Amino acid sequence: MSRRTCLNAAGIAVVLAVICVLPFVVRPYQLDFLIFLFINVILVVSYRLIAITGEFSLAHAVIMGVGAYASALLASLPISPWISMPLGGVAAAVIAYILSFPLFRMKGFYFLIGSFAAAEAIRLCWVQFNDPFGGFRGLRGIPVLEIDLGDLLYLDLGAPVPYYFFAMIVGLIFLTVMYRIEHSRFGFVFHAVHHKDTLAQSVGVDVRRYRTIAFVTGGFFAGIAGAMLAHYVTAINPGLFGLKQMLFVLVWVLVGGLGHFAGPIIGVTVLSIIDESLRGLDELRPGFYGLVLIATMLFLPDGLVSLPRKVMQWLVWLRKRGEGALARRE
Amino acid sequence: MKSSITRRKFMAATGGVAAGLTALGATPSKVFAGEKTVKIGFLAALTGDAAGWGLPGLYGVEIWAEQINAAGGLEMGGEKYMVEIISYDDEFDAVKATVGAKKLLFEDEVSIVLMLGVTPVLAVKDFMTRNKMLTTTLVPTDISADAPYLFAPVEVHPFYNVTAVDYIARNMPHIKTAAIATQNDELGLSSLATYRAAFEVAGIEIIEENLFGFEVTDFAPVVSKLIAANPDVITWDTAYPDYVNLLTEQAFLQGYKGQFVNCTLDQYDHILSKTSVEFLEGFLWQFPDLDDPIMQGPDTHFDNAAAFYKTYAERYPGAWTAVSWEYAAALEMWRAAVAAAGTFDPPTVAEQLRTLSPVPHAFGDAEWWGEQFFGVNSAALGKWPVVQMQNGKAVIVEMGDVRAWCDQHLDVLKKHFVELGVPLAG
DSSP, X not given: OOHXXXXXXXXXXXXXXXXXXXXXXXXXXXXXXXHHXXXXXXXXXXXXXXXXXXXXXXXXXXXXXXXHHHHHHHHTTTOOHHHHHHHHHHHHHHHHHHHHHHHTTSOHHHHHHHHHHHHHHHHHHHHHOHHHHOGGGOEEOOOOOEEEOTTSOEEETTSHHHHHXXXXXXXXXXXXXXXXXHTSHHHHHHHHHHHOHXXXXXXXXXXXXXXXXXXXXXXXXXXXXXXHHHHHHSEEOGGGGSHHHHHHHHHHHHHHOTTSTHHHHHHHHHHHHHHHHTGGGGGGHHHHHHHHHHHHHHHOTTOGGGHHHHHHHHHHHHHHHHTTOSOOOO | OOOSOOHHHHHHHHHHHHHHHHHHHHSOSOOOTTXXXXXXXXXXXXXXXXXXXXXXXXXXXXXXXXXXXXXXXXXXXXXXXXXXXXXXXXXXXXXXXXXXXXIIIIISOOSEEEEOOSHHHHHHHHHHHHTTOOEEOSXXXXXXXXXXXXXXXXXXXXXXXXXXXXXXHHHOTTOOEEEEEEESSHHHHHHHHHHHHHHHHHTOEEEXXXXXXXXXXXXXXHHHHHHHTOOSEEEOTTOOHHHHHHHHXXXXXXXXXXXXXXXXXXXXHHHHHHSOHHHHTTOEESOOOTTSGGGGSTTOOOTTHHHHHHHHHHXXXXXXXXXXXXXXXXXXXXXHHHHHHTSOOHHHHHHHHHHOSSEEXXXXXXEEEOHHHHSSOOEEESEEEEEEEETTEEEEEEEEEHHHHHHHHHHHHHHHHHHTTOOSOO
């Protein structure tokens, strides 16, 4: 085992230990914040799975909503949420597959706009059809997850601490799966499709097929994230999956750094914490949040994930300057 | 010439500002050392599209708290308590509202939570019932039998809109046709159902309706279509404040000469500056300035209404809106219930609030109402003013009786709600 692998393993172990201890030291509302953070982590990493094929979709938040609505509606039949949640993911994947036919006839800017239009069409269906989607008000009273083994065990996952661990475990499993996909043969083809699609085509790669696979796979994970949200908040509405949420996903991914698996995770974590800690500023918050974004894009164009490398470069530069190897500017 | 600001200095300064602002954000707005304090939660949109119905309300609540504190505090059980307002921006988002409700209740331990309504309220409804969180909403269609701690103590939107139409029917007999335009969302639709009912009862025919989407940014075609139908009266229903501004400006530009009736006319000074005093003369809407002489009378229940309005106008010039006083008015009612209950304990205060009869509403005595509509009597319904623009100033022309109208025409109202698919309860 190389030194780098050991360090990575140690780092992951420390992070996991901290995550496991957190629910017992943070305050209740901070626990909710962390649960939503786990859900958003799944969302952004699944978005990156699509983005590494070279296309930026504006339908991802709505695909997440498809999972949420499907799971909520199935649970009202009633089907156990344990079954409706994965079915929600499947529904999201199916919708993503259907959308892929018209969308992957387009590329670049046209794909972006096309995905936005398709997403709005779905979202407006939720708004227009009170039955079964609940219109603007959406759906309420969505059942929470429970583990009921009779006298043996009963666990209400609607409570924050159990749901925190549920979201954490699901999140870790999904992150591992998505990491493995990206580092599999499929993943390498995704990157090839992004950077050299013509060359990939010339060696027999079906570019459209691989983009569809990424789109559907990312959709599935986003759908599960939506279902997780629905069964925790117990109320959903079309506004939760609108353009605003989609723009947040884009910002999290881009500010975190698209070029690295950890980039979107860092992006959503750092920006969510900043956003929450600035909440006391009331109406000044968006302005200050914007300043943080501008500063990040100016000084870290490869995203927050490149910060350690940048810091190392600055340190090397400072050391060399200290040694007189570089001419002083002033 | 060499710049005196290097990149490093810029970054250091930015970091300093960031640290300072973060520290500021983490600090409560006011701390009352050594004094007994009661905390009030404000959970509404302070940023985003719905901020126009949140932020002005927070300003109002802060002024209300200042007035109470300046007078020595809020009296409960023979003791005085300083009032502290703790706000949380829910961005009109269900997820943010869920987090905010938990923060306000468990961490800040507030005695009451003031909310705007609709999406955020629905998201936290089960939570508020489970945790007996006393909550107020400005949208009575949020209330339902399964939410005993949720009240609509001030605004009975959209039902009060009937009073201005009723005023037209009695005072402007030449008005026979109406045209309506508003955004296609829950606020717009529930208000549309109410205006349809009010116009039907008033014998006024609706000859044009336009429900526009949020993607609309050019209102010229919307207004052109309405004016082309040649209506006697136009209403923007309960359009968002920015939409009302733009639609009214368009009507002015396109030479409309008829009557207006509307739910709101927020920041009307701004609209006056974009149109003219003559154009807006006679405009009817539902939200008065609190310095109106009628609001100082013995039949209303808003302490120091004129002083409140004066402070607000001085501190936030041109920012007065429909909601500027409403959250504060909800607190006035809560104060009455606290005084009667002798405690801040939310379930006890909720119980006391429900037994108040008459309910001391800002616009006069009211009663709890809503069982036939929402399944529970949790909305304070009584009088509501009809406001008219006279020489560039809002003037209350009468206090309409919303309750009497609703009791008499409830079936018509329900019919239009059902027709438009607007839920009768949250």
